[in-house]
Amino acid sequence: MPDPTEKRPMSTSDTPARDLLKQKEEFLKSLGIGTRLSEEMLAEYEHLVERLRVLESENAQLRAAVETNQAVRELLAKIERLEREKEDLVHQFRAVEASSSGFSERFQEIESELGNLANLLVASRQLHASLSPRSVMRRVKEVLAQLVGAERYAIYFVNGDKSALVPIASEGLTGEELANCPTGSGTLGEVFSSGRSLIADEGDPSHGTLANPPAVLPLTVDEKTVGVIAVYSTLAQKTRFDTVDYELFNLLGTQAAWALVSATLFAAAEHRLPGLEAFVDLSV
Amino acid sequence: MAEFSCLIVEDSPMMRQLLVFALARVKNLRVTEADDGVDGLRKLASARYDIIVTDINMPIMDGLKLVKRVRSDPLHKDTPIVIITTEGSQEDRQRALQLGANAYITKPIQAPQVIATVKELLKIP
Numbered sequence: 001m002p003d004p005t006e007k008r009p010m011s012t013s014d015t016p017a018r019d020l021l022k023q024k025e026e027f028l029k030s031l032g033i034g035t036r037l038s039e040e041m042l043a044e045y046e047h048l049v050e051r052l053r054v055l056e057s058e059n060a061q062l063r064a065a066v067e068t069n070q071a072v073r074e075l076l077a078k079i080e081r082l083e084r085e086k087e088d089l090v091h092q093f094r095a096v097e098a099s100s101s102g103f104s105e106r107f108q109e110i111e112s113e114l115g116n117l118a119n120l121l122v123a124s125r126q127l128h129a130s131l132s133p134r135s136v137m138r139r140v141k142e143v144l145a146q147l148v149g150a151e152r153y154a155i156y157f158v159n160g161d162k163s164a165l166v167p168i169a170s171e172g173l174t175g176e177e178l179a180n181c182p183t184g185s186g187t188l189g190e191v192f193s194s195g196r197s198l199i200a201d202e203g204d205p206s207h208g209t210l211a212n213p214p215a216v217l218p219l220t221v222d223e224k225t226v227g228v229i230a231v232y233s234t235l236a237q238k239t240r241f242d243t244v245d246y247e248l249f250n251l252l253g254t255q256a257a258w259a260l261v262s263a264t265l266f267a268a269a270e271h272r273l274p275g276l277e278a279f280v281d282l283s284v
Numbered sequence: 285m286a287e288f289s290c291l292i293v294e295d296s297p298m299m300r301q302l303l304v305f306a307l308a309r310v311k312n313l314r315v316t317e318a319d320d321g322v323d324g325l326r327k328l329a330s331a332r333y334d335i336i337v338t339d340i341n342m343p344i345m346d347g348l349k350l351v352k353r354v355r356s357d358p359l360h361k362d363t364p365i366v367i368i369t370t371e372g373s374q375e376d377r378q379r380a381l382q383l384g385a386n387a388y389i390t391k392p393i394q395a396p397q398v399i400a401t402v403k404e405l406l407k408i409p
Contacts, residue, residue, distance in 0.1 A: 108396070111309070115395025118305035126298045142298050149392035235370060237390055 116244035119147050123248060127255045131271070133263040137169050140229075140256045145171065148248055149238035150215075150231045151206070154178060155256075156188065157219075157227040165192060165228060173232070177210060188228050191216040195225045197249060199241060208233040215241065217249045219257035226257050288406050289314045289331070293324035293338035293350060294368070299393070303337060306395035310402060321345025325353055328360055335405055337366045337398070340376050348380055355384035364405040368393060 126139045137155070144150040152172035156165035164180040165188055181188040191198050197217040205214035210232055219227040229252060290313055294300040300317050307315050316333070318324035320342045328336075336354065340347035347367055354360045365385045369377045377388050387401050403409075 111396050111399070112394075114309065115306065118302060118395055122298055122302045122305060125301065129297075139298065142296060145391075146296065146299055147302075147392055235391070238392065 116242075116247065119244055120247055120251060123147055123251055124255060127251075127259045130259075131263050131266040133260060133267055136256075136259045136263045140252065140260070141169060141171060143248065143252060143256075144229070144231065148231070148245055149235045150233075151235045151238075152208075152232040153230060154232070155219075155227065155229050156181065158183060158192065158225075165189070168227075173210075187213060187216055188230055191218055191228050192225055194218075195220065197253065199246065199249065201241075204239045205231070205234040205241060206236050206238055215249060217253045219252075220254055221257045221261055226261075229253070229256070287312045287314060288334040288408070289316065290402065291316050291318060291324060291327055291333040291336045293318045293321060293336065293342070293347070295320050295339065295342040299339065299368075302393065302395070303398060306393075306398040307337075307402060309395070309399050310408065313402070313406075313408075321347065321350040321353075324350055328354065328357070332359065333363060335364045335366065335402060336360075337368065337402065339368045340380060341370075348376065348383065351380050351383045351385050366401055366405065 123143045126143065127136065130136050130139065140155065141153075144153050150171070154167045154170035154173055157168050158164070159166050159180075162183055164182055166180050167178045170178055183189045183192050187198060195218045198215070199217070200208075200214040203214065208214040208231070213230045213232045214234070215229075215231040217229050218225045219229060229249075288310075290307055292300055292303045292307070292315060294303060294317070304315055304317065307313055316327055316331070318327050321338075322345045324336070324338065325345070327333075336350075338347045338350055351365055351367070354363065354365060361384075364387075365380075367377065367380045367385045367388045368391065369380070369388055370391050380388065386405055389397055389401060
């Protein structure tokens, strides 16, 4: 029996044909090319996958950025709208504030006017609240001191022949400072003769002097001047005359002398009220 | 609305009348008048007041004595007191404030100032 391990000599038929070898080489060559191409394609694929991932990432970022920009735009638009609303509100607030300030100023003016009217009403009532000459004079002095704020002042009446003004009451002045004043000259005489008040609009009345009184006003009865009131200086805090002071001066000028004359006549009549017969012929 | 009461202590009828006119502008404020310090104390003994407005220079009992007496009275020791003075009497003013007065007004008085001072002390808007 032949040994199976024994190499058998190659016969001619066992030798591959030359064509087959060539084909084999071509096949192997083609296989190598295919393998290389496959490897290249795989690498390209991987590169494309990576590129796609990057692009998707960039796309996501861009989307997020776009969304963010939109939100920012909306916020900016909202801020702009709110700014406009704020400006409108500020404008309205200022208008209301100005209006309120106007009302407040007007209210204070009215309050001040009411206060002035109260002063005038009280002064008028007080001047005619008594039929005693001494009491009337005290009230005239009180109006001057308490309402006008006069510190040094004198009240003069004209004498019988109308040549001199004689002091009948005063405050803050010494006896030496009080003297008769001629009706034809000087500040007091000038006011007496003209019947017009002389009130210093400028300057501090608290610094007034005997030679330069800040206020001199005529005292009238039945449109005749019968005397003057001279304010020589006011209290330290009274540094100017206000509107109400002019009104008080006017009131004193027209009412004080009347009140004094009436009280004096009543005293002269021994405080007897006139009887009915005194009024019967008064009907009009 | 709460009602407040005010006692005016002033010997001059004219000034009293002026203060009454001024304080009539304060809503819900009832005003009582006294001729001098003694009259004022008499009225304080019979009623409670939310504020006292008093002159300093008065006969019988002046404003300083009144302030002192009011502050020693348990019933009125916390009652606000406004004093009325002249600019020259700075010592009196200082003395009154030391004794317990809460505010002062100088003559010649102006109604708006009186109203503002009383309203501030009574906390009336």
